Amino acid sequence: MDAGMSTSSHLKAQARFPLQEHFLPRKNSKENLDRFIPNRSAMDFDYAHYALTEGRKGKDQAAAAVSSPSREAYRKQLAETMNLNHTRILAFRNKPQAPVELLPTDHSASLNQQPKSVKPRRYIPQSSERTLDAPDIVDDFYLNLLDWGSANVLAIALGHTVYLWDASTGSTSELVTIDEEKGPVTSINWAPDGRHVAIGLNNSEVQLWDSASNRQLRTLKGGHQSRVGSLAWNNHILTTGGMDGQIVNNDVRIRSHVVETYRGHTQEVCGLKWSGSGQQLASGGNDNVVHIWDRSVASSNSTTQWLHRLEEHTSAVKALAWCPFQANLLATGGGGGDRTIKFWNTHTGACLNSVDTGSQVCSLLWSKNERELLSSHGFTQNQLTLWKYPSMVKMAELSGHTSRVLYMAQSPDGCTVASAAGDETLRFWNVFGVPEIAKKAAPKAAHEPFSHVNRIR
Amino acid sequence: MASKTAAAKDIITLHGSAAIVSEFFCYAANSILYNRAVYPEESFVKVKKYGLPMLLIEDESVKSFLSNLTSQISEWLEAGKLQRVVLVIMSKATGEVLERWNFRIETDNEVVEKGVSREKSDKEIMREIQAIMRQVASSITYLPCLDEACVFDVLAYTDTDVAVPFTWIESDPKLIANPQMVKLHAFDTKIHKVDTLVSYKNDEWDEEE
Numbered sequence: 001m002d003a004g005m006s007t008s009s010h011l012k013a014q015a016r017f018p019l020q021e022h023f024l025p026r027k028n029s030k031e032n033l034d035r036f037i038p039n040r041s042a043m044d045f046d047y048a049h050y051a052l053t054e055g056r057k058g059k060d061q062a063a064a065a066v067s068s069p070s071r072e073a074y075r076k077q078l079a080e081t082m083n084l085n086h087t088r089i090l091a092f093r094n095k096p097q098a099p100v101e102l103l104p105t106d107h108s109a110s111l112n113q114q115p116k117s118v119k120p121r122r123y124i125p126q127s128s129e130r131t132l133d134a135p136d137i138v139d140d141f142y143l144n145l146l147d148w149g150s151a152n153v154l155a156i157a158l159g160h161t162v163y164l165w166d167a168s169t170g171s172t173s174e175l176v177t178i179d180e181e182k183g184p185v186t187s188i189n190w191a192p193d194g195r196h197v198a199i200g201l202n203n204s205e206v207q208l209w210d211s212a213s214n215r216q217l218r219t220l221k222g223g224h225q226s227r228v229g230s231l232a233w234n235n236h237i238l239t240t241g242g243m244d245g246q247i248v249n250n251d252v253r254i255r256s257h258v259v260e261t262y263r264g265h266t267q268e269v270c271g272l273k274w275s276g277s278g279q280q281l282a283s284g285g286n287d288n289v290v291h292i293w294d295r296s297v298a299s300s301n302s303t304t305q306w307l308h309r310l311e312e313h314t315s316a317v318k319a320l321a322w323c324p325f326q327a328n329l330l331a332t333g334g335g336g337g338d339r340t341i342k343f344w345n346t347h348t349g350a351c352l353n354s355v356d357t358g359s360q361v362c363s364l365l366w367s368k369n370e371r372e373l374l375s376s377h378g379f380t381q382n383q384l385t386l387w388k389y390p391s392m393v394k395m396a397e398l399s400g401h402t403s404r405v406l407y408m409a410q411s412p413d414g415c416t417v418a419s420a421a422g423d424e425t426l427r428f429w430n431v432f433g434v435p436e437i438a439k440k441a442a443p444k445a446a447h448e449p450f451s452h453v454n455r456i457r
Numbered sequence: 458m459a460s461k462t463a464a465a466k467d468i469i470t471l472h473g474s475a476a477i478v479s480e481f482f483c484y485a486a487n488s489i490l491y492n493r494a495v496y497p498e499e500s501f502v503k504v505k506k507y508g509l510p511m512l513l514i515e516d517e518s519v520k521s522f523l524s525n526l527t528s529q530i531s532e533w534l535e536a537g538k539l540q541r542v543v544l545v546i547m548s549k550a551t552g553e554v555l556e557r558w559n560f561r562i563e564t565d566n567e568v569v570e571k572g573v574s575r576e577k578s579d580k581e582i583m584r585e586i587q588a589i590m591r592q593v594a595s596s597i598t599y600l601p602c603l604d605e606a607c608v609f610d611v612l613a614y615t616d617t618d619v620a621v622p623f624t625w626i627e628s629d630p631k632l633i634a635n636p637q638m639v640k641l642h643a644f645d646t647k648i649h650k651v652d653t654l655v656s657y658k659n660d661e662w663d664e665e666e
Binding site for chain 1: 516518519522523525526529608609610611612613614615616617619621624625626627628629630
C-alpha cells in the first residue's frame with residue numbers, strides 16, 4: 001500500500017493515522033470542518049491523537065520487527081506535545097510575494113481532481129464601492145436604523161423619515177415621515193417577504209407599512225412603555241425590544257397582537273436576532289447580558305423563562321449574529337468597555353471563543369458564501385474588520401467612516417454590506433465577494449403576514 | 458559566533474547557538490523553496506555555506522520576509538521561548554496545505570536561565586547541518602510533485618507567555634489531513650537541538666499500488 005516510496009531503509013513511510021476526526025473520507029481538505037468541533041484552532045489534535053493511539057502502542061511494538069524511526073519520532077513528538085499543551089502558533093504578518101506562475105495552466109488543470117471549481121483568493125476592495133449621504137441619521141448606539149430587505153431594497157431611518165433605496169435601480173424614495181411627537185424612528189426591520197416593513201418609534205409604538213403601496217397597515221400599541229430600539233421578524237411574529245427591557249412577541253395577524261413577553265433584561269434591549277431556524281431568539285441589552293430564548297419552552301401565560309443567560313460581556317451587547325453554516329452558533333460583540341467578540345453554543349450555553357478586537361463592536365455579520373465574519377467598530381479606527389472563521393485571523397480592515405459604524409446590513413445575495421455611521425454616510429462594501437461568482441439564492445416564497453386577511457382592524 | 462580555542466571543542470554561548478539555528482533555518486528555507494520549485498530556479502543565487510553550494514533567493518520581498526523571520530526567531534531562541542518553526546507550502550490557487558516542514562527545537566533551559574555556555578566542536582555542528590541540507594536536497598526523490606503554483610508561509614510555535622510583536626499574528630496550525638511523514642537528521646549545538654520532519658499530503662496515485 002505504501003509502495004512508491006524510496007528504497008532507502010530509514011525512510012519507511014508512516015502508516016495512515018488520521019490527525020483529525022474524519023467520519024467520511026474527504027478529497028477536498030477545504031471541506032473538513034467537523035460540525036461537532038466549532039473551534040478547530042483551539043483543539044489540540046496532537047494530544048487527541050496521542051490519546052487515541054496510546055492503547056495500541058504496546059501491541060504495535062511487540063508485533064513490529066523493525067520499528068521505523070519515523071514512527072518512533074512521531075510518537076515521541078506527540079508525547080512531548082501532550083505536555084506542551086499551551087502553545088501559540090504565530091505567523092508573520094507581511095507575507096512574501098507569491099511566485100509568478102511559469103508552468104502552463106493547462107498542465108495543472110489536467111491533474112486537478114477536485115470536484116469543486118478552484119476558487120482563487122479573492123480581492124477585497126479596501127474602500128467603499130459607493131457612498132451615499134445619510135443626513136440627520138441619529139448617532140445612538142442602541143438603535144437599529146438600517147435593514148436590507150429580501151426584495152433588494154434598503155430601508156434607512158434618518159431622523160423622523162424612513163427612506164427606501166432600491167439597490168437594483170439605485171433610486172431613492174421616501175416611505176413615511178413620522179409626526180414630531182411620535183418620532184424619531186428608533187428601529188426598522190423588513191419582514192421576510194421583503195415587502196412589509198416594521199418601524200419602531202420613540203414613543204413606544206411600532207408601525208407596519210406596505211412598501212409596495214406605501215400604505216400604513218397597522219400600529220402596534222401597548223407592548224412597551226418606552227422606545228422600541230430593536231426588532232426581529234420570525235414569519236408572522238414580530239419581536240420587539242424596548243428601552244424598558246422587555247421583549248414582546250407580536251402576532252401581526254391578530255387583533256390582540258401581544259402573544260408573549262420575555263422578561264429578563266433590566267436595561268434597554270438593543271440587539272435582537274432570531275436564529276435561522278426560527279427556534280431560538282438571541283437578545284442583547286445595555287445590562288451587558290445576552291439571553292437566549294427558546295420557542296419550545298412554551299409558556300401558558302405571560303412571562304417565559306430564558307434558556308440561557310450569558311453574562312460574560314462587560315459592556316452593552318448590540319452586535320448579534322447567528323452563524324448560517326453551523327447550527328446553534330451565535331457570535332456576540334461587546335461595546336466600548338468590552339470590545340470582544342464571543343462565540344457561543346446556544347444549545348449548551350458554553351462560550352467557545354473570545355477575541356479581543358480592540359474597539360467597540362457595533363455590529364456583526366456572517367458571510368453566506370464563505371466561513372467569514374464581518375464586524376463593525378467605533379473608536380478609534382471606525383473600521384469594518386473581516387475575520388476568517390474559526391481561526392479568527394484578520395483578513396481585511398475596511399476604513400472610510402469617520403465616526404463609529406453603528407449600523408450594518410447585508411444584501412440578499414450576500415455579497416455587499418451596507419454600513420451607516422454618525423458621520424452621515426451610508427457606504428457599500430463588496431466585502432463578501434463579487435455578485436457574479438456568488439450563487440443566486442432561489443427566491444423563497446416568504447410567508448406573507450397579511451396574505452389571508454382582507455382588512456386589518 | 459563561537460570563539461575558537463586551542464582545544465578541539467569550541468565554546469558556544471546562547472547567543473551564538475541562536476545565531477547558528479536561525480541562520481540554519483534561513484538557509485534551509487531557501488533550500489526548500491529551491492528544491493520544491495516554489496520559486497523558479499532563476500531567482501536563486503549560489504553561495505558557499507556549510508561546505509556545500511547553497512542557494513539563496515534574490516527576490517527582495519522574500520529576502521526581507523526571511524530576514525525579519527530569522528531575526529525574530531533568533532530573539533525567541535535566546536529567550537528560550539521558541540518550540541518549533543514550521544514552513545508550510547500551500548497551493549496558490551486553493552490555499553490547501555501540501556507540505557509541512559517541521560523544525561522542532563529543544564532548548565536547554567539551564568543555559569537560558571543561568572547563562573552558562575556549552576562546548577561542542579564547530580565542525581561537528583557544521584557536519585550535522587550539512588547532512589540535513591543534503592537530505593533536504595534529496596527529498597525531491599520521494600516527495601510528490603508540486604505541479605501547481607505554490608506559496609509558502611512560516612509558522613512559529615512559541616510559549617504562551619511570549620510577547621507577540623505587532624508584525625506577527627495568531628494563526629491556525631495549517632495541518633495536513635492524513636499526512637505521510639519523513640523524519641530527517643537532527644543537529645545539536647548542545648544548547649538547541651533541532652529536529653527536522655517533513656509531512657506531506659498523500660499523493661493519490663500512491664494508493665493504487
